[in-house]
Amino acid sequence: MKNPSDNATATNADLVNRPAPMPDKVFQRLSAFIHERVGIKLPPSKRTMLEARLQKRLRVLNYPSYDSYVNYVFSDAGMEQELRNLIDVVTTNTTEFFREPKHFDYLVHTMLPEWIRRNGSRKLALWSAGCSIGMEPYTLAMVLSDFAERYAGFSFSILATDISSRALQTAVKAVYDEDRIANIPPELCKKFLLRSKDRSKKLIRIAPEIRSLVEFQRLNFMEQFCFSNPMDIIFCRNVIIYFDKPTQERLFKQFCDCLRPGGFLFIGHSESLAGMQLPLVQAAPTVYRRV
Template sequence: MSAKDFERFSQFIYGEVGIKMPISKKTMLEARLQKRLRYLKIEDYHSYCEFLFSSEGMQRELPHLIDVVTTNTTDFFREPKHFEFLSDTVLPLLAPRLGPRPLTVWSAGCSTGMEPYTLAMVLSEFAGTRTSFTFSILATDISTQALEKAVTAIYEEERVLPVPSMLKSKYLLRSKDRSKRLVRIVPELRKLIRFRRLNFMEDFTFKRPLDIIFCRNVIIYFDRPTQEVLFQKFCRCLAAGGFLFIGHSESLSGMDLPLKQVAPTIYQRI
């Protein structure tokens, strides 16, 4: 890939999805695009670049390019202390304030669905102790490929190892063909989550303020100014007293945001 074509890709990706692509990522981008070149029967990166930026390419290929450049690393019960704090502190605090309305939760950057399904398990367990408690979960990602897997809700058995045994027996179904070593989230849990595609670089709003936002290990791919703009958007969507959970490798230090830290990587809307 020529330096000129890489610069064109880099500027476009930054403008479209906010992800910085320094020259150090050129080899990575080349490797990830190889599969697309083979699929499209395109011989070189320059020809792919010309196709992408055509009107046909923008319509047909852009979602695939986004799938290529986004990283979908996730696990069930990733950073487990977050879910302990959610269950032990956040839910008992927010539940009495809700009245008849449901608790609203957003899994922002949900990848292949392991985070929102973990949230659904934790919230369902809490709901079992509170007859009037209901909730809704919105899960979004920019990758159509990741969302397709999330909706299918089928995972390899080794991916569900972090799920506690009691919750496995309650919320997971094993494949009838044991040689496949696959599990699927039970229908009762799947129907509790709405999946949709969302690009953080676009303007987005919600019908009602959100009580909880999980956006973890997503903003590390953005530069600092983009991170601050994004968290300002989140704060506008978050209800007063609502909670924001971010990844342990991320920081809001120095940002002018209406949030107070209540635990490591957990913030409450002032």
């Protein structure tokens, strides 16, 4: 029989093993590095969050303090072996299927019919920038595949990128908890999702014909990026809110450089282009056309 005090003992052990709070200088050093390397701002109000997220890395590597862990991160070995783990820890991967559904309505009912009239059979190139664990690009693949069934000759390619290696591993695997599919229309669930043979696991997997339509790559927005061929559509939603204003404007300018004239940029409803000098005109709420 389980001892009722076992949970309390485990909790006490966790408290004993918990490192001392992160010193100011260590937090400032780490937050400045994260901002420079990843673009994410970590104000003092985020210190507790950062401490909590780093505790697992301290335990895995057997470091007794945040100071010793940060010293390791800044060593040659740490830069080579631990940097991606640190980035995985600090990046946020909040996402869902059919997030901000009006974007997909606009894509299917307004943008795509016009695009076909203008471009005929040319393949549509789409980029999901900051794709997290894959729910956005797989949503796009389902929507575009369904659209292609009604428009003969329509074809497309989807590039999906993220800075988090851990998120990309989940995206490529394409296995999700069953409760994450509530927003997917039933007809698309039937066509494009596979349920686990072991129903007790309550897992679904994206069908192989949809998985094959998405190419995943790791990309850091703080590094220069460009593509050999320009994009027709860029989805970058609820990503740049974590960056400061100058970084946001620089990124949007780079996105514009990656867009064909007449191409579309979709951003999150919590984001704004106000005050930025960009070659974009608004086509719909949080949807912009490159001019």
